[in-house]
Amino acid sequence: MHVLLTEDNSLIASGVIAGLQAQGFTVAHAASAAATQSLLQHSHFDLLILDLGLPDEDGLALLQRLRRDGMALPVLILTARDAIAERVAGLQAGADDYLTKPFDLRELAARLHALLRRAAGRTTHLIDHGPLQYDPTTCAVSLCGQPIDLSRREQALLQALLQNPGRILSSEHLKDSVYGLDDEVESNALNVHIHHLRRKLGNGIVETVRGLGYRLGPAGHEGQQP
CATH class of the missing domain: 1.10.10.10 (Winged helix-like DNA-binding domain superfamily/Winged helix DNA-binding domain)
Known part of the structure; x- marks a missing residue:
């Protein structure tokens, strides 16, 4: 599956990319909101992993705009913002799942598979x-x-x-x-x-x-x- 990772921290991004590729994902990387929007317009993706602390725009604002524009892509927010109010805001903005940093790559992969499974209307991973x-x-x-x-x-x-x-x-x-x-x-x-x-x-x-x-x-x- 083709995943777009939006993450401005290069060290975190490289670790996530390597970990997901080892588990069979194909991963593209964007370090800003503008780059994310451009890639979504010109390429096909199955999932979006979205950090909220982006250098050019808050990730929540980007997500809200993408949803208003009709983007139906499953979105998992991956962020250090761990307060309950922030999780609720992320889900209300249109995220399908919310995972806080630090995280385990195995859990991230499992959540991505679950999002795809639900999007396809399947009840099991097989x-x-x-x-x-x-x-x-x-x-x-x-x-x-x-x-x-x-x-x-x-x-x-x-x-x-x-x-x-x-x-x-x-x-x-x-x-x-x-x-x-x-x-x-x-x-x-x-x-x-x-x-x-x-x-x-x-x-x-x-x-x-x-x-x-x-x-x-x-x-x-x-x-x-x-």
């Missing part, structure tokens, strides 16, 4: 798709009960599709989810990962919608029984 089962917390994949080994990029691609069943996702959307914003991406890289995912999970798992993008299709190879 994602079932026909004979395919995916656990976002461990990145474990099985097909017809058999474990399937996917690379980190293949996992990110599969998760982007599973999180958006029925939706057509553009190449740009998938590239943001799989590679983030800082990676150098070769022109055919996405096609290579789609090819590998089809080979491992069935030719129909990624459906090409000509001229528009891709969407999730049925899992399983010919002859396999769900």
